[in-house]
Amino acid sequence: MKVFTITAISSLLTLTAALSPPYEPVCETCVYTPNENKCDITTSCTYVWGHDDPHTPGPYYCACRHGYRATGYEANNMEVQWRLPWYGTPSGDPSQEGRVFVKPGVECNTLCDDWYLGKDGCKAVQEKKWCM
Template sequence: MKTLTIALFSLLSLAYAGEPVCQQCDYRPGYNLCDITTSCTFVWGHDDPSTPAPYYCACRAGYRADNCDAGDTTKQFRLPWYGTPGGDPSQQGRVFVKPGLSCNTLCDDYTLGKDGCKAVQELDSCL
């Protein structure tokens, strides 16, 4: 039985190994683990009003996480974040990172605003 339990646990952990994780931050002083180069930001604009909106560590505009591949969704991601209910583009170029990571690396296309930082993957599931 012990061997079966270990085998099952191993298979389950493999099934979730590649899944992106949208790690939230805690905005309260003393609990906020965001690096000083980021800000714990309330992300509004999601479709389900019964679900509380998330808080993520947001990089400055045009920047992404340091010391990682731009496509590494376990460390950074973008969101389909619109400015109005009509769907006007707003913050799609903003990069969000795992708490504790710094954001001092310029995106390749940092001057494009909402169309910038596209090397960082957009994750609909995090909004």
């Protein structure tokens, strides 16, 4: 009976996980005014234009210097850092796709792998499309 119960619970948990929507970590924004800006000194509170949702204002995120990512965290930690599908011109030419954004207070002093590739660099940091 114990084995049946454990198997049933395990199956139920697997089914629940399979039917749950994928987890989308929050994209923490920053406030651009100096007295309220909580971005680390190694980042800058940056307005992300090109935001498609007309019901919300364009977000401000703490942006790392080009080619850098969060220090002290794994590159794939989406709770702390992310990239965006941020194109530079109305014609769709990519511009800031390689830039890494972090939650306020996080330091950006770690060079990305392939940092020298411009928009194609920092691919180890995951993209959060839902934050655009």
